[in-house]
Ligand SMILES: Nc1nc2c(ncn2[C@@H]2O[C@H](COP(=O)(O)OP(=O)(O)OP(=O)(O)O)[C@@H](O)[C@H]2O)c(=O)[nH]1
């Protein structure tokens with residue numbers, strides 16, 4: 471995702487690497503690389519210009535500093551890191567501030583109207599959003615307001631039954647009437663949010679655009695969200711502008727950012743319309759909707775991954791208490807192949823490996839953004855672990871040559887693949903152990919610049935602190951020891 475944009479920033483960082491003092495010429499060369507990639511990724515021309523002017527002005531004005539402020543702390547930084555920090559701040563400002571709120575209330579039943587071009591992902595996103603609301607304790611109802619495409623109602627009904635969310639449809643009525651009736655029907659069904667899945671249209675189709683205005687007038691939706699396909703590039707800005715002019719949008723949802731979308735829309739839309747991006751569609755399945763965090767995307771673009779996003783994905787699929795237990799085990803380095811298998815299954819639930827990896831700060835290890843990972847590799851690893859005995863899984867160090875030969879024939883994978891797995895497993899175990907015993911140092915050992923390791927380190931949840939109960943127990947213990955000593959004197 472967004473490799474094209476990231477590419478320019480990566481080249482810029484390479485150009486500045488190792489420079490002790492940055493001269494204007496260095497900054498200009500770096501900015502040139504960024505400009506090319508932004509334009510190639512379809513970021514709107516004026517947005518590119520304004521953005522780079524700001525970066526350049528700040529970089530030239532402040533690059534002599536060697537200390538930067540981050541989260542209220544001063545840190546030592548090289549000029550190159552300082553440049554990255556300026557880009558990070560400006561990218562976050564360009565796409566932010568974060569606003570993923572939906573207006574729900576004060577009416578007992580709130581409405582969300584989904585609009586957009588044909589095929590942009592409205593119906594899929596309506597279902598994803600309904601699922602998101604349902605998970606947050608709301609009672610959503612989806613409304614089939616697309617009466618033009620024959621299969622549209624059925625598509626929504628299928629999604630509704632999969633999610634166990636009611637779908638309202640009323641054959642023979644016009645979309646504005648359907649949406650108005652849906653508000654009443656929601657009351658009977660005990661729902662408190664309705665989502666209107668409207669028909670796709672082109673901005674040139676004045677009649678259909680007028681129909682959306684009628685729905686708005688008749689139902690006064692609290693939220694009007696434009697669903698934009700990130701693949702359509704430059705055109706997305708014109709589409710956003712026109713829909714906003716006619717409907718006064720509340721915000722956007724960008725879809726198909728998981729594909730090879732150039733992604734320029736993510737950078738341009740907010741700047742051009744001054745309306746926020748609320749969510750990102752990251753895949754066809756109904757759990758692939760992410761709340762939009764400008765800082766997370768900025769960090770990903772710059773090759774620093776998105777640890778916060780990763781943690782959020784993790785929270786989606788995992789039971790918190792169990793995760794804490796597993797993490798403690800992981801960080802102590804005493805985890806087994808069974809734990810590893812559990813983690814693999816969890817990862818599969820979190821989405822494709824390529825998507826997960828895009829959230830790791832791999833750019834910092836010289837691994838380019840957009841590495842494609844074959845998800846079948848996971849299945850091969852799973853097969854190898856399944857061919858181990860219970861004893862072997864629980865005692866990873868027991869895997870000697872003859873056991874490895876047996877596992878290899880059991881799962882039909884070449885022996886060197888099993889050996890490779892044991893090496894990778896042991897390296898990971900060692901790494902986790904060292905992270906557990908001192909995160910920042912370990913990140914440093916991985917080759918990460920100490921200043922930026924600090925930035926990432928802050929995003930990694932700390933190991934659980936000693937609980938108050940523990941502290942109290944220890945205090946009481948100290949008191950008891952003192953008392954005993956006094957008695958013995
Ligand atoms: N990869 C990917 N595909 C998506 C995403 N969102 C939607 N799609 C796919 O895009 C196609 C169109 O999605 P729909 O939800 O039917 O789009 P629509 O805007 O309702 O289409 P119309 O009602 O015909 O205007 C489907 O094949 C979806 O599976 C996404 O975030 N990522």
Ligand SMILES: [Mg+2]
Pocket residue numbers: 592593594616622667668669670
């Ligand atoms: Mg549709």
